[in-house]
Amino acid sequence: MGDNTFGNHLKITSFGESHGVLIGVIVDGMPAGINFSLDLIQKELNMRKPGQSHLATPRDELDKAQILSGIFNNKTTGAPICLIIKNEDIDSTKYEKFRELLRPSHIDYSALKKYGGFADYRGSGRFSGRITAGFVMAGALAKQILRKHNIYIIAYTKGIGSIVDDRYYDFKELERWFSIREKSMVRSLNPELSKDMIKKIEIVRNAGDSIGGLIKCVAINFPAGVGGPLFNSIESNLSKAIFSIPAIKGIEFGAGFNAAKMKGSEHNDPWIIKDGKILTEKNDSGGIIGGISTGMPIEFTVAIKPTPSVEVSQKTVNIKTMKEDLIQIEGKHDPCIVPRAVIVVEAMTAIVLLDYLLLEGKISSVIES
Ligand SMILES: Cc1cc2nc3c(=O)[nH]c(=O)nc-3n(C[C@H](O)[C@H](O)[C@H](O)COP(=O)(O)O)c2cc1C
Numbered sequence: 001m002g003d004n005t006f007g008n009h010l011k012i013t014s015f016g017e018s019h020g021v022l023i024g025v026i027v028d029g030m031p032a033g034i035n036f037s038l039d040l041i042q043k044e045l046n047m048r049k050p051g052q053s054h055l056a057t058p059r060d061e062l063d064k065a066q067i068l069s070g071i072f073n074n075k076t077t078g079a080p081i082c083l084i085i086k087n088e089d090i091d092s093t094k095y096e097k098f099r100e101l102l103r104p105s106h107i108d109y110s111a112l113k114k115y116g117g118f119a120d121y122r123g124s125g126r127f128s129g130r131i132t133a134g135f136v137m138a139g140a141l142a143k144q145i146l147r148k149h150n151i152y153i154i155a156y157t158k159g160i161g162s163i164v165d166d167r168y169y170d171f172k173e174l175e176r177w178f179s180i181r182e183k184s185m186v187r188s189l190n191p192e193l194s195k196d197m198i199k200k201i202e203i204v205r206n207a208g209d210s211i212g213g214l215i216k217c218v219a220i221n222f223p224a225g226v227g228g229p230l231f232n233s234i235e236s237n238l239s240k241a242i243f244s245i246p247a248i249k250g251i252e253f254g255a256g257f258n259a260a261k262m263k264g265s266e267h268n269d270p271w272i273i274k275d276g277k278i279l280t281e282k283n284d285s286g287g288i289i290g291g292i293s294t295g296m297p298i299e300f301t302v303a304i305k306p307t308p309s310v311e312v313s314q315k316t317v318n319i320k321t322m323k324e325d326l327i328q329i330e331g332k333h334d335p336c337i338v339p340r341a342v343i344v345v346e347a348m349t350a351i352v353l354l355d356y357l358l359l360e361g362k363i364s365s366v367i368e369s
Helices: 038-046 093-099 108-116 123-128 129-148 176-184 191-206 233-244 255-261 337-361
Strands: 011-016 024-028 066-069 082-084 152-160 213-219 246-251 270-273 277-280 298-304 316-320 324-325
Touching: 011 129, 024 129, 038 129, 066 324, 093 123, 123 129, 129 152, 129 337, 152 176, 152 191, 152 337, 213 337, 233 246, 233 298, 233 337, 246 255, 298 337
Parallel strands: none
Antiparallel strands: 011 024, 024 082, 066 082, 152 213, 213 298, 246 298, 270 277, 316 324
C-alpha cells in the first residue's frame, strides 16, 4: 500500500493538491443503506474551513462538498463513495522561492530528496493542511454510522501554548459541549480560557509568529473487547491515523507521559460495578488495556507544533547558491493550526473506530436508516 490509502475493511484514499483543481477522498467499505446527508458533511467541513475567523488563514475558500459516486436514491450503495471540494483561492507565486530557499521545519528539503523536485510545490501540494478536508468528509460519514450505534466522538482544544485546560469533562450532556465548542473561536470547552487562548494567538500573529497546542479527543460508548494485543492494537492504529495529519508531533493515551512519574497504585484503574456494568473508577488507561478496548471512554491527547510558516526572519539555506541565507515567509497562513485541526482529529478517530467495528463484525455491511 502506498502513502495515500488508509484502513483495513473501511479504506479511505486521499487525492488532490492544495493548488490543483480539487481535494478529495474515496471511501470504500462503507455499509449500504445509510441515509446520506451532504449537510452533515458540510457542517463538519465548515469547522475546518480556512477564513472562519481572524485566527485562521485568510485563504478564501468555500470548501463546498460535492458527491461524485457511491450514493443512489440518497442512500449509500456499498460502492466506493467519492467526495470532493474544489480549490478556488489559488496564488502560487509565493511558493516559487521555496524551491531554492528552504522553509525551516517545512517540507521543502525532505520532499526534494523524496520526489526529486517533481512534487507539486504550489501551496505545499500534497503536504498542505488542506488535504485534511478529505479526512473530514470521510470522518463525517463514519460518525453518522457510529452515532447510530450510540458511539460519539468529541475533540476539543486543550491547550494553546502554555494555556492548558486541565478540567476533566465526563461528557454526560454531549450536545451542550458540542454547542459550547462551536461557539468558541478556538474550539475550547472553557469559555474563560477560550478568551486567553484567542488573545495568545492574536499576540503571536501580530508579531508575525505562530504557536502550537494540544487537542484532546474522547470516544464514548465504544464497546469493550475490540482491538488486538500487538500490531493491531487500538493505540497503534489510532496513532498511525493521527500522525497522518500534518503538524502533529505527539500523542498520549490516558495518563500518557505522566504515567512515567506515577506509582502503580496511583496509575492503576480500580475495577468497579455500576448499574450492573463492569467499569473502572478512573480512566488513566484511556479506555485501552493490552491494545483492546475496555468499554471506558477512549481518551488521548495530541500535540500540534506551531505553524512552520512565520513572517519573522529565520536562518536557512539557499540550495541553488549553497549558501546560508535568511527567509521571511509571507502568504496566507494559520497563526495556530490547533482550532482547525480539532475536527480533523475527530474525523480520523471515527474512521479508525468504525473500521475496527466493521472488521470485527460488530457492525454489518447493510444498515438501513
Ligand atoms: C488544518 C491544518 C492547517 C495548516 N496550515 C498551515 C499553514 O497555514 N502554514 C503552514 O506552514 N503549515 C500549515 N500546516 C502544517 C503543515 O502542513 C505541516 O507542518 C507541514 O506539511 C510539515 O509536516 P509536519 O509538520 O507533519 O512535519 C497546517 C496543517 C493542518 C492540519
